[in-house]
Amino acid sequence: MHLPMQMKAMVLTGHGGLDKLEYRDVPVPALADGDVLIKVAACGVNNTDINTRTGWYAPSVKTALTEEIGLRGVSAEAQDLGSWDRASLQFPRIQGADATGTIVEVGPDVPRSRIGERVITDPCIRDARLPALSQGVLYFGSEYDGGYAQYTKIPSGNAVKITSTLSDEDLASFACSYSTGEEMLVRVNLQAGETVLITGASGGVGSALLQLAKRRGARVIAVGGKSKEQAIRALGADHFIPRERSDLFEAVTEIVGLREIDAVADVTGGPTFSQMLRVLRRAGRYVSAGAIAGPCPEIDLRDLIYKDLQMWGVGNPQASTFAALVGYIERGEIKPLVARTFALSQLREAHTEFVSKKHVGKIVIKI
Known part of the structure; x- marks a missing residue:
């Protein structure tokens, strides 16, 4: 298929309030060895999105993640802002851990037979050379651009093929929370x-x-x-x-x-x-x-x-856990629970709904 050079994405420009989310045109990601390109259909919203945007992960923040912090960010006095592992983030960043969609292109060393697969993203990007419980070195949508965009790239092993009659929005509710x-x-x-x-x-x-x-x-x-x-x-x-x-x-x-x-x-x-x-x-x-x-x-x-x-x-589920989860979904042993969906351009509204904590289940962005 013909791939565009540009795409729509919701970009996080820094730590703070909802104004740090900007809907803009950005380049479609270029692929390296081991990558696949996914045309995103939907992406779930998670606490990690709010925690990262607001700066709540900073060790100097001692309070609960209140609705006010969720809307406006932590106080300006917090000087040790970082990601969930307290490392500095690079901005701009595209968030979104729970992407589902279709592989439309692959890197040079990935079999082209993967093109056309329906996939969900395993958000924990691992280094298999490390001990099992310390393999998670990057998180999709945190230290690595994620799924709040029309296209996203991810290592091939993190794009997990799934066979299911569930909708894209339903599938986008599983990855982060259920794993x-x-x-x-x-x-x-x-x-x-x-x-x-x-x-x-x-x-x-x-x-x-x-x-x-x-x-x-x-x-x-x-x-x-x-x-x-x-x-x-x-x-x-x-x-x-x-x-x-x-x-x-x-x-x-x-x-x-x-x-x-x-x-x-x-x-x-x-x-x-x-x-x-x-x-x-x-x-x-x-x-x-x-x-x-x-x-x-x-x-x-x-x-x-x-x-x-x-x-x-628990911050980084193991690969075996994610594989088991996909099996549960495919066999219908667990059910999706989608509270509400928003368009990508409405991510600020989705975050507002999320931090109000009035919903049950997941809020999902439809791309």
Whole structure:
């Protein structure tokens, strides 16, 4: 097919508010060895987009990711702005981790038979020479231009062929949130019959975790906004605790009838963190992949030490986890949950909707 020289993209010009997103014409990416070019059909919105744009990842930022920060960025006093791994970003940058579309061109050493494949992007760009849990060296849409554009390039191995009757918008809801959620459950080795507490259960990763935990046969205690209880229960939650309750430990005992549980999958952090450790049984497992409710919570080390707890942080899902996720999608074992779609030119409006936290599931950009 004839490829244009220019394309429309939403470009991040620096850390700050919504004004840092500019809809403009940019060159279509040039391919190097190992790359493929994707004509993007849709791309999901994720917390990492907001965190990076606003500068919330800076170590000097100690507060929750509030709606005000989401709209305006962190204060000008934060001098250590960076990406999720605290490295400096280069601007301009095209964000967007969850692209889906069709391969339309390949680099010199990639088989041309890949042209025409429908793919989703595995956003974790790895260095296979490193140990398994440290292979993630770049993130698509963060340290590497992503999918908020008409075309995007990515290493061939990160453009994963998928066979599905789901729409482009549905497929764009999976990659980042569901691979993160599945990796969290892999780390804690969640088993059928075990009980897991999931925070932020209405968000992208939280709603993914809920489905993925139920797929494993686990009992799920979901924490979310009171107004979203019906939607969260519809996803399969066995028990629901309103996030408005500050007494999480007492709520687990009162609502669920348990004093100890097997695992916590946490995507919020914040003031109830210490209670999450308190509800775990001896040798219980805690895993975190987010801290938007507060990145610097108080911890009672006596829970960690004297209960022999196990704790993990997840920022880079493994390639095997993403491959398993694609299988779940193709077999219909998990379902998409798209709350709303926006056009690429409306990304500022999509971010505004995202940080309001009124939705359940994913917000997706249709290219």
